[in-house]
Amino acid sequence: MTATHAIQPSNHYNKKRLQFVRGEGDKERVVYFNIRCDVWLKRYIDSRQDVDAAIFVTKKFPHRLSIAQMRYIIKRISNRACINKEIHPHQLRHSYATHLLDNGSPIDVIQSLIGHEKSETTRIYAPLSGSLRQEFYQKYF
Secondary structure (H helix, E strand, O other), rough: HHHHOOOOOOOOOOOEEEEEEOOOOHOEEEEEEHHHHHHHHHHHHOOOOOOOOOEOOOOOOOEEEOOHHHHHHHHHHHHOOOOOOOHHHHHHHHHHHHHHOOOOOOOHHHHHHHOOOOHHHHHHHHOHHHHHHHHHHHHOO
16 A cells, blocks of 8 residues: 555656556555556546645645555445455455456566565465366366
């Protein structure tokens, strides 16, 4: 969540749709986003009337959203979606890694995208789903 927290609107637009951010442990990583995200970010930023450099700001007296405020927003969204368990920002990171893995992304690519130094750490976040394990078993045995 820290990386998203650090994105600045002034330099997020470019033809490659990527942004360099400083995340946890002051590590620099690249955040990629698709065309759909680019369209929505541009709409949001263009609709703002403030001059704060952060992308995600509070409505009243605009200033950078804190991580706690982002947690609260995620909680409200998960409640509205009738998700019957508590959702934390770090679970989104885990889901992202699992989604990439389930769709065939190599573990080293996932490792790079989420900023882990060791692949063993990434493996903790991205266990193979049961259906994918079965698919690989059938493919190779």
